[in-house]
Structure formats: C-alpha cells, structure tokens
Amino acid sequence: MTPETLVDWYASQQGASFGLGDIIAPMTPPVPARSEWPSISLWVQVDANGGVGAYRIEPGWVRVDEAPPPELINDVSTWVLQTQKRPGLAFTEEPRLTLDEHPTGLAAAGDAGVAQGLAILANHLLARHMQALQLPGLFRVQAPPDAEAWERYRFLLTELGLTPPEELELATLLPLIQAHELAPLLQNLFLELLKPPTDSLQPGGHFGVGVEPYLHGVAAFERYADLFNQRVLWALFTQGKDRKSARSKETIDPRSSECHGRVDWPVLPTGLQEDLQNQAQQLLPQLQERERAHRQAREDYRHLVWLHRCDLTPGQTLRGLVVGVESYGSFVAIQHTPLQGLVHVTALKNDWYEFRPKQQALVGRKTNATFVVGAVMEVVVKGIDYYRQQVDLTLPPDMGDETHEPDASPADA
Structure with missing residues (x-):
C-alpha cells in the first residue's frame, strides 16, 4: 500500500x-x-x-x-x-x-x-x-494490574478455597481459575483487572x-x-x-x-x-x-x-456470586454470564449494616447477618437499564437477615 x-x-x-x-x-x-x-x-x-x-x-x-x-x-x-x-x-x-x-x-x-x-x-x-x-x-x-485490584481478586479466590500466588503470575493463575467450577465467571472478573x-x-x-x-x-x-x-x-x-x-x-x-x-x-x-x-x-x-x-x-x-441473551425480567430470581462489597451494597456476578448487578444496602432489611473493608463484608449490627465476598446467593432482578447496561438487584422477600458466606461447594453458581 x-x-x-x-x-x-x-x-x-x-x-x-x-x-x-x-x-x-x-x-x-x-x-x-x-x-x-x-x-x-x-x-x-x-x-x-x-x-x-x-x-x-x-x-x-x-x-x-x-x-x-x-x-x-x-x-x-x-x-x-x-x-x-x-x-x-x-x-x-x-x-x-x-x-x-x-x-x-x-x-x-x-x-x-x-x-x-x-x-x-x-x-x-x-x-x-x-x-x-x-x-x-x-x-x-x-x-500490570493495580496492586489493590489484584489483592481484591486474590481475596475472592481465597474465599472460594483456591490458593492463588502471592504475586500475579499468569502461568500459575490462569490454569488455577480455568480448573474451577466457576471458571467463566472468574475469567470475566480477571479480564476486568487488566x-x-x-x-x-x-x-x-x-x-x-x-x-x-x-x-x-x-x-x-x-x-x-x-x-x-x-x-x-x-x-x-x-x-x-x-x-x-x-x-x-x-x-x-x-x-x-x-x-x-x-x-x-x-x-x-x-x-x-x-x-x-x-x-x-x-x-x-x-x-x-x-x-x-x-x-x-x-x-x-x-x-x-x-442482556438480550439472558432475557432478564423484573422479578426473576437468579443465583450469583458476591464479587465486591462496598458501604453502599454488594456487587453480585450473575451465574453463567459476564453481567454484574448491585444489591443496594437499602435492600437489606431489618438491620443497619456496617461495612468492614478488611473482611470485605457487610455485617448487620443487630442480627449479625453477613454479606461477604465469595458468597453464593439468590437475588431478584429489580430493573434493567439497557442504555447504561446496568442490572439492579434486590433480595428475595424471605431473605435479608441471614448470613451469606462462601460455600464450600459453589458449583451451582
């Protein structure tokens, strides 16, 4: 040319x-x-x-x-x-x-x-x-990814029972996450670090x-x-x-x-x-x-x-993995998809929740109910914003005062 x-x-x-x-x-x-x-x-x-x-x-x-x-x-x-x-x-x-x-x-x-x-x-x-x-x-x-982002991802892997390397080494990390039951989800989360x-x-x-x-x-x-x-x-x-x-x-x-x-x-x-x-x-x-x-x-x-493939509708119940916790709520990755949604802290009823950054958890002051990174839980679709590509989530009516911690067998997610 x-x-x-x-x-x-x-x-x-x-x-x-x-x-x-x-x-x-x-x-x-x-x-x-x-x-x-x-x-x-x-x-x-x-x-x-x-x-x-x-x-x-x-x-x-x-x-x-x-x-x-x-x-x-x-x-x-x-x-x-x-x-x-x-x-x-x-x-x-x-x-x-x-x-x-x-x-x-x-x-x-x-x-x-x-x-x-x-x-x-x-x-x-x-x-x-x-x-x-x-x-x-x-x-x-x-x-390379930011050290703080890597530590958050490493914390999630540890909560899922994996033993990630101290330093980010692709030759060690990638086979580790690809062999896990939640491999597609963990892969999508890793790509977000890059x-x-x-x-x-x-x-x-x-x-x-x-x-x-x-x-x-x-x-x-x-x-x-x-x-x-x-x-x-x-x-x-x-x-x-x-x-x-x-x-x-x-x-x-x-x-x-x-x-x-x-x-x-x-x-x-x-x-x-x-x-x-x-x-x-x-x-x-x-x-x-x-x-x-x-x-x-x-x-x-x-x-x-x-979003189109999943055909999400308000009121639909899904399973997902808690992949991040902040003072304003929990981020949940939806099963078998690269999609994530936010369960806002206002959806957590019957208590006032305290954010504990070291544990990556929201903990209820009265009930001691816990939402922590690595937990597999059910969520309900509250709304879908196609323009912003956002999914708002909430909890099923009968949930909100129980502990959600990492499961030893999260294969269903």
Missing part, C-alpha cells in the same frame, strides 16, 4: 480492522488474489537448549500456493509449543483478526498455538531490533505476553501500526547505513541482531529518521483514540448481547 494515497489515508483513519459478532469492518479494501507476495522474513537461530540466538530480518517473497516440507512444519511446531507458548484464556465471542495476542493483551488459548507463538516471537524480535538501532516505531506496551494495552513511541513491558520490548508488526493488512513498523524496516533495508561514516573501516550488518550494541550512529539518513519520527508522533494519538473507540464498542456490544 503506497503511502499518502487515498487508501493509505483511509487505513490510517480506521486504525485497524474491527469486528463485532459476524460483522467485520476491514482496515483495507479486499486484497486481490496473488500467487506470491512481498514479505519481511525472520531467520532465527535456535541453540541446543531451544533458546533463541542470533536472527536476521530480510525482505523476501512468500508463495501462497506452496508449503514447507512436513518434517520442517513438525519440528517448528514442536519447538514453538515447548518454548514459545504463552499462558492464555479462551476467547469465543469475538472474530479473530490477527495471529498474535487478543485485544485484552493476553494470548488466546486454542488451536492457533503454533501460529500465535511464532507471531508473538516475531513481534518481540522486531521490537528488539528497532530498539537496538534506535529506529522510530510504534511499540506496544501494557502495564489495563488495556496501547501503542507507544517508547518501548516498554507488555504484561499480557510477558516480553519487553514488544510491537505489532505481523498484520499489516489488519493494523496500521504494523504497516508503519514494516515501512520503517523497509527504510532500513533500502537506506540503512552499515558504517558510521564513509571513512569508517568497521562495518555492521543492519539486518542482523549481531549488530546490537555496536551501533552508535543514526542508521537511517537524518532527514528520513526525522520524517518517520514525525509520522509516528502524528499517528500515535489518532491510533490510540481509534483503539479506545473499538474497545468501548466491543464492550458495549458484548454486554448488550448478554
């Missing part, structure tokens, strides 16, 4: 391909069928222990009607699954538009493990190379895939950041300098990772370097805003679909 054309402008405004349910809005027009395509290839050396050694980035061609030998595919697949597979979750409600991580920042568990592992590795190695050569780029960063990943002019850590630095570079037809980063690499291929000056005898190979740590000069011509930096600075807020809009649309769509 040629820069500064109408198609390129449209793609930059769209930011990325976007899907809701069965509807997909592509970033670019349909791509005509071809037998081969220009590509950027990574040649990676693997050491005896399966670790990644030196690598090269090369321009090349991909023939779409040919496949590597089966033996090579099997060897690569085995290596990826043994060394590059990332802990992830199953995402079934959104179309998969790229081979690397899910929009939440996490890897997606499922059949795409080999392709996903290779794509995430490629993104990481490209980011390392661009950082080492001080090339302008759109890097990908994701901060901070959204975003593009950045500076390299940094990426919590979801667990590498630093990281960028998007393998899906140029689906994300404009990938397209921009590939253009920077193409500038390196065509105009990159292999020595500090014409008089320098020492040369480097700017396409190889073996030049890392040896470059102390601008690899790109000064004018081109500044032009690409300016382009990245102009693109960044635009792409960030489009991503925020896409993320909000996905979240709104997901909640509206579930």
